[in-house]
Amino acid sequence: MASRRPAGVDGPLFKQALLGSLNWLATNHEEVNRLNVFPVPDGDTGTNMLLTLQSAVEDIKESNAAEVSKIAKLASHGSLMGARGNSGVILSQIFRGFARAVEGKSSLAPRELAIAFEEAANAAYRAVNKPTEGTILTVAREAGRSAAAAAGEDDATVPSVIAAAAAGARAAVLKTPSQLQILRDAGVVDAGGFGLQIILEGMLKTVEEAESFHVDTTAARPKAAQIALDLPEGGWGYCTEFLIDGTNLDLDHIRSEIEALGNSVLVVGEPELVKVHVHTDDPTRVINLAGGFGKILKLNVGDMSTQHKRILDSESAAGRPPRPNGVGIVAVVAGRGLVEIFRGLGVDAIVEGGQTMNPSTQDMLTAVDGVPYDEVVLLPNNGNVILAASQIPSLTNKTVHVIETHSVPQGVAAVVAFRPERSGADNTATMKAEAARIQTIEVTHAVRDTRSNGLKVKKGDVIGLINDKLEFAGADYAEVVNKALGKLGPDAYELVTVYRGQGASDDEMANLESAIRSNFPGLEVEVQQGGQQHYPFILSVE
């Protein structure tokens, strides 16, 4: 048997290992999604990592490179382009570090593999401004350390090193709640770290299979081919999202049915309410199928093959005279009303995305490169998009200023402050300062029971976040907004702008508005149709 063991990680084996990771993460990403710290409908970590990994292997599928360095380079490039969300960006940096460490190598001995794992973790640490322990970074580092320890053993093999990395990751993931208070409060382990653990486990499974069948046997091929079939071929079809409202819904059954119709399938929730996310070529069939399980709510179908094209708002940009400072503006926004507001304020290109669908680095890069200015201000408008946005300046020849706006209200404040006759640097300074003045209140429903920030929350409760921090829970919107405004201290502010989301009814809107006016007579109230999903109300307080 010993002679059949993979002596080193070459191109084909690494390719297989990555496809194995993808397969395993595709199977388990919902579990990762459930680990969201905040009980809010958020940019799902599992989905973000899965989409990032899918992008990483996209080019690899076609490659027959014998050298591990070539496959690693493709993975590094692909993951960077497809990086979504914070965990996705960090994952892309892990691939980048790995690719650097194996540069010029055709095959990795166990010891070299361990070094590459460690270098991958180092690269990820370097990429983050303020590395936080108890996150995917810690897990990557511990995986690297375990791999290095295993590689020092006399009988070290490629599988033993990967097994040690996976075990190290698992142990580190379990420890994350002891390192981060927010995880402890929510009673979860770190989602990104867990995602990385799954990726390593997927590699291990593949390599162990290779060990029993031998890497070069045809027996291993059908597995890879089968995985390849799961990947989108050519077009991406339509990103279809909805909720199924019913009774005794069988998640596993629904998932298996929907999986037959598309990929990137996400089916989560409870027997009474299930959230479905799928990329399919035939949304009608998916909807008809789902309609048989229960009532369809909040249906949203987006054409992903035209996504890059619709990023650019060339129509409105064309109607404007060229800007004297030669600085363009790109913003990440979702929701029809919000898109119009940003366009009206002079934004040249909109990248659709935000809370639930974090745009990829590539989406933002395309938009930045598409505006007719050599200098661009980029507004991520969401905490989960900032890291991906911060990659853009190094990916384009244009000068890109990333204003780290964490919310839509911050983004509006920033773009309002933009002056077409001032330089990009001057605008950036003012826009940052203006964004920082804004207080954001976001109102939504808890997607599960949790404890966060010392607050006990039941699934379905109305919850209020101030500047991304869960502060209040209650029975209705007005109650939660009253508490949040009370906490901010209304005397310090003049104007509340309410961005009404898709989920808010006319009555709820009217109630909220009159509650603010009667409880805080000193505040001016302005209501705007935001049209955002998942957050019935977003409030800007200034």
Add this chain to the structure above:
Amino acid sequence: MTSKRRFAVVTDSTADLPDEWRARYGIEVVPLKVIFGDETFRDRVDMSDDEFFRRLAAATKLPTTSAPSPGEFAQAYRRLAENHDGCISIHLGAQLSATAEAARIGAESVEGFRVEVVDSQTVTMPIAFLCRVAAECETLEAATAAVEARVPKTRVLALLDTLRYLEMGGRLNRAQAMIGTMLDLKPLLLVADREIKPVERVRTRSRAISRMVDYFRGELPVEHVAVVHAQAPDEALKVAAGLRAELPGQEIAIGKIGCVLGTHTGPKALGVVYIKK
């Protein structure tokens, strides 16, 4: 003073000339007109600004404004010709109104009376400042030279409570000004060099006021300053008091925006106006 001066000083009602200056310098004011439906009122003659803003708030249809006719200018010049050698006639910016053009045509029909028509390129009290500068000169030539030298230095910094009126009157292109139509913005506008351009976009009034004062500080030194307002006397007093504390020795007048300008600014407009040194 008027007895010594052999030429007259003429302006129009959009100069928002304080009554006290008008009396002290003997300045002739030709009114523009405000038209509510089929009723026409002479600015500051047939209707006070308080009454105007009351009607504006109640109006279902916005009023329109019109320049004095050349004939009305000719009438004024003929009357002045009886005891003056000539006059300087300083008017609302030609980029905004036909007033200066009407004055020019009116002047041509009055033979033997020299009229120097000056396009102030601006609105409200900077025109009043120019009138004072002219009135303090001894000859028409000196007055014309002194006024024309200052025209490019006039500035109006204005904060409007809403852009609705300015836009409906066709005096502002939102797209060009990068002022979206969705959000209620409080832009700080600057009238200078024949243009109205937003210098800041702000969302709350108090920040807009402090930005206006900040911007003004960056414009110092100045030779004439006033705070003008439309139905916002308390804020005007506060801004003026703040400026007086910063600029001891500088006269800072407070002016009320009249009906014609008010049609375009709407109520609660507030401005700092000055002539740069």
